[in-house]
Amino acid sequence: MGNVRDNLDAVIENGLEFAQRYSIPLLVFRAGEKERELATGSFVKTSDSVFLVTAKHVVEEFLRLGPGGRMQIGTQAFVLSDLDPKRVRCPQNLDVAIIEFDDATISMNGWPILNLVDISIKPVKQLDLVAYCGFPGDLKDLSGHQKTIRSFSLCATIDVVESDQFSMRVDEERFETDIAHVTPMFRLGGVSGAPVFSIVDINDGRIRKPLLVGWVHEGAAWSRYEQKHYAVPTYEVLYWFRRN
Numbered sequence: 001m002g003n004v005r006d007n008l009d010a011v012i013e014n015g016l017e018f019a020q021r022y023s024i025p026l027l028v029f030r031a032g033e034k035e036r037e038l039a040t041g042s043f044v045k046t047s048d049s050v051f052l053v054t055a056k057h058v059v060e061e062f063l064r065l066g067p068g069g070r071m072q073i074g075t076q077a078f079v080l081s082d083l084d085p086k087r088v089r090c091p092q093n094l095d096v097a098i099i100e101f102d103d104a105t106i107s108m109n110g111w112p113i114l115n116l117v118d119i120s121i122k123p124v125k126q127l128d129l130v131a132y133c134g135f136p137g138d139l140k141d142l143s144g145h146q147k148t149i150r151s152f153s154l155c156a157t158i159d160v161v162e163s164d165q166f167s168m169r170v171d172e173e174r175f176e177t178d179i180a181h182v183t184p185m186f187r188l189g190g191v192s193g194a195p196v197f198s199i200v201d202i203n204d205g206r207i208r209k210p211l212l213v214g215w216v217h218e219g220a221a222w223s224r225y226e227q228k229h230y231a232v233p234t235y236e237v238l239y240w241f242r243r244n
């Protein structure tokens with residue numbers, strides 16, 4: 001284990017790869033229409049079940065579409081079309097939603113799963129370094145030549161920490177993408193629901209395994225270099241995994 005100052009590039013690269021591995025694209029749309037709303041989710045396994053976690057407003061949009069609503073999970077053929085309300089848990093004051101899945105569906109689709117050992121419930125601290133991955137919303141219309149969902153991974157520093165959320169200031173020089181022509185970063189969407197991983201604890205200052213610390217629920221941008229994403233911390237959400 002090396003000192004972060006001497007290995008920062010390796011820390012960031014490892015964090016971005018980890019975020020890409022466990023971030024899953026979500027496409028919300030109405031059957032028969034080409035317009036898609038893109039978002040991001042992740043799967044978490046507890047002792048009781050496996051849950052898809054994303055932003056609550058993403059699930060609300062899916063439900064708003066009614067019988068014609070669809071949610072494609074991942075890049076394969078799995079599409080959710082009839083969501084039993086008993087499978088959904090939405091904390092009233094948090095922009096996060098949890099959907100329960102059975103083991104058979106998870107195994108059939110081969111989705112990557114985060115276990116409890118991959119999660120930290122400690123509050124993040126200002127200047128901690130985090131990594132997360134989204135699927136840009138400028139690809140909403142899949143009717144054109146660009147039909148592949150492409151990821152966009154970000155490295156950011158913790159800016160402000162509150163009891164029910166924390167903000168992350170984006171570092172535009174530290175990102176990875178497989179998009180051929182990147183639009184300005186502050187115009188990219190699709191990050192709602194993205195899992196956020198701590199890769200450097202500012203007090204510890206040593207390289208360690210990335211740990212899940214929250215989920216993105218919204219973003220704000222004022223200019224090219226002034227932009228943030230806001231996330232719900234894990235300790236606000238874990239209770240809802242256990243609730244019957």
